[in-house]
Amino acid sequence: MDKDSFQNLMKNGKSLLVAEGYLFEFERRGYLKAGAFVPEVVLEHPELVKQLHEEFVHAGSDVVLAFTYYGHREKLRLIGKEHLLEVMNRKALSIASEVAKATGTLLAGNICNTTIYRRNDPDTWQVVRDMFKEQVIWALEAGVDFIVGETFGEFGEAMLALESIKESGEGIPAVITLAAPGNETTMDGIPFDEACRRLEEAGAAVVGLNCARGPKSIVPLMVKIRETCKGPIACLPVTYRTNNEYPTMQSLIDPDTKKQAFPYDLPAQCCSRSEIEEFARECRDLGVEYIGLCCGNCSHYLRIVAEVYGHHAPASKFSPDMSQHFMYGDKTKFHQYFHEETARAFKCA
Numbered sequence: 258m259d260k261d262s263f264q265n266l267m268k269n270g271k272s273l274l275v276a277e278g279y280l281f282e283f284e285r286r287g288y289l290k291a292g293a294f295v296p297e298v299v300l301e302h303p304e305l306v307k308q309l310h311e312e313f314v315h316a317g318s319d320v321v322l323a324f325t326y327y328g329h330r331e332k333l334r335l336i337g338k339e340h341l342l343e344v345m346n347r348k349a350l351s352i353a354s355e356v357a358k359a360t361g362t363l364l365a366g367n368i369c370n371t372t373i374y375r376r377n378d379p380d381t382w383q384v385v386r387d388m389f390k391e392q393v394i395w396a397l398e399a400g401v402d403f404i405v406g407e408t409f410g411e412f413g414e415a416m417l418a419l420e421s422i423k424e425s426g427e428g429i430p431a432v433i434t435l436a437a438p439g440n441e442t443t444m445d446g447i448p449f450d451e452a453c454r455r456l457e458e459a460g461a462a463v464v465g466l467n468c469a470r471g472p473k474s475i476v477p478l479m480v481k482i483r484e485t486c487k488g489p490i491a492c493l494p495v496t497y498r499t500n501n502e503y504p505t506m507q508s509l510i511d512p513d514t515k516k517q518a519f520p521y522d523l524p525a526q527c528c529s530r531s532e533i534e535e536f537a538r539e540c541r542d543l544g545v546e547y548i549g550l551c552c553g554n555c556s557h558y559l560r561i562v563a564e565v566y567g568h569h570a571p572a573s574k575f576s577p578d579m580s581q582h583f584m585y586g587d588k589t590k591f592h593q594y595f596h597e598e599t600a601r602a603f604k605c606a
């Protein structure tokens with residue numbers, strides 16, 4: 258893609274597929290600690306971060322998102338490694354840049370909820386602005402095509418992120434997505450469609466929701482956002498089986514133990530591939546232009562979204578084809594025994 262692609266795609270109603278979910282994937286693989294959730298893997302195993310970027314592009318991602326999520330000053334202070342802040346951010350950006358260049362995909366910077374924003378305490382607002390500013394400048398210096406500001410439960414903090422990108426980003430487009438908690442409004446009481454409309458009017462190139470909610474509980478909010486917003490909208494759910502009763506991954510209960518599933522037992526609540534396919538169809542039909550998956554994302558899910566959206570994914574070469582399966586496949590190619598006796602034995606007839 259050329260460097261004007263992002264704005265052109267978004268202005269012309271085209272779609273963009275964006276892989277997220279790096280934190281959870283590296284936690285699952287044993288390179289990142291659940292709890293603080295700081296992307297130390299960027300410095301400790303940069304080759305693995307590069308590989309995951311490449312894998313997500315292989316599965317259809319049009320964008321390489323620099324892995325700076327929770328790589329901000331407050332999170333690094335929390336684990337006593339604030340001195341690594343700049344080197345970690347610059348390294349994450351340079352890894353992502355290398356992959357974006359090699360694969361012809363877009364490069365995105367990433368800022369997120371700071372965990373220190375307090376809506377009634379203006380003193381925190383300037384600290385938050387400063388945290389955004391330094392990350393925006395590093396992203397800009399790395400040559401990003403746009404900057405993602407994501408996972409904001411508070412509308413006020415999302416606006417600070419947008420303002421920081423506008424002030425320090427030298428015109429770089431901003432994608433701002435909110436994390437929707439269990440109620441119908443942001444934590445500061447604004448309906449999500451209204452919050453997105455205000456962000457759009459304030460200059461965000463794309464607005465929408467990411468993280469927290471899974472497909473079934475995020476889509477109803479997207480319907481309202483589509484009705485309210487004029488420009489491109491974004492939807493990047495987690496890949497867990499949330500619903501009306503348990504709308505966020507944080508609220509999910511393990512069906513066997515009846516205990517909180519987040520984050521340790523979330524694997525018991527993973528979406529099926531069919532659910533991801535249904536979600537992608539709903540978003541495509543709704544007109545969600547900026548589509549992706551957040552925590553829990555894996556390449557086999559992402560490839561499905563790419564295929565539903567009609568995007569090229571090299572990994573589609575290996576999309577399932579059960580016609581060649583000895584038990585379920587083409588009956589003319591396999592002995593009848595395998596279809597009947599084996600199926601009975603495996604209790605799948």
Ligand SMILES: [Zn+2]
Nearest residue numbers: 468469551552
């Ligand atoms: Zn997430």
